[in-house]
Amino acid sequence: MSSLRVVLVSHGATEATRRAGFPLDEPLLRTAVEDPGPGFGRVDAALCGPSLRCAQTAAVLGIDAEPDERLRDLDHGDWSGRTLDEVAVADPAGMARWLTDPESAPHGGESVADLARRVGGWLDDRSLELARTVAVTHPAVIRAAIGHALGAGPAAFWRVDIAPLSRTTLRGGPGRWTLRWIVPGTG
Template sequence: MTAPSGVTRLLLVCHASTSATARAAFPGDEPLDGRGLRQAAGLAARFGHGSAACAAELRCTQTAAALGLRIDLDPLLADCDYGRWTGKTLDEVEAGEPESLAAWLTDPAAAPHGGESIAGLLDRVAGWLSRRAPGRTVAVTHPPFIRAAVVHAVGAPPSAFWRVDVAPLARVALTGRGGRWRLSYPA
């Protein structure tokens, strides 16, 4: 079945689990853990052998490969840049920089870690969504990217970013037409 003319259908797929996922750490460019690799491979039949726009980080390319998808790298699908917090657990950052962490969690424009602010991520994701052509696209990316896409699609304020949870291998469907997006349940 093809999408009606002018309609964009996106399926955003979160990468599978990594060691950073299990440790509640700000990720670097780590590979999938064994569990994540097995779970992704178990979903391959649902995806067929199509192609996917894919973030360049190893955890995304390994997920797409395990799902049986051909990879078309897209740098705009990158994870949030966590700056000096990369590789640290949330508890480590909270112990060493409690005020900075509090600022980042409450002010979307804050980037105390020297990386990307949530407002910057939201802008990047909105730009990526605005450039989607009509038709169907599968994109393998990161939890923050998917959170930002949901916030944008439903027109929520930036503070809503922290109210969206995205688990490893979660799938979120968005339908867009004329710059307006709807959140829908994937089939």
């Protein structure tokens, strides 16, 4: 049985990652990618989330990545552009629901469960012709992919911390993913 390899690279640091905020489509900080680290070896497909920060990270890493809409960040709706602390003060009940109920989206955006379904579908759609995929994406997407690989689903989402520029490698294929390793990033 053939195996796929998917390397998920978390985008570099932005103003939102530095201030614990819900991001807008913002650029990388100027110092976000000082050392791009090792290359990726053979790559059959290079993808990235459709945001500016993912495209910029891919470019700095020397990856000619094609945007993929299913690798977009979790939609934070009304909370976009605000910090966690600001939202916790303005909408404590909504924040509590969002952190404890994966199906909840009180902010007018996307629920963690919806994100998990989207990312799980993307993973399970990987093709053997694209056996080695590198995707520059968002920490939330990588958390959802890890939850899918481990069979833990959205319940595991808040149990995983993804640093900027970390690399998460998954092996396997539809319905049989394995977390191979996580290389720490800069966070």
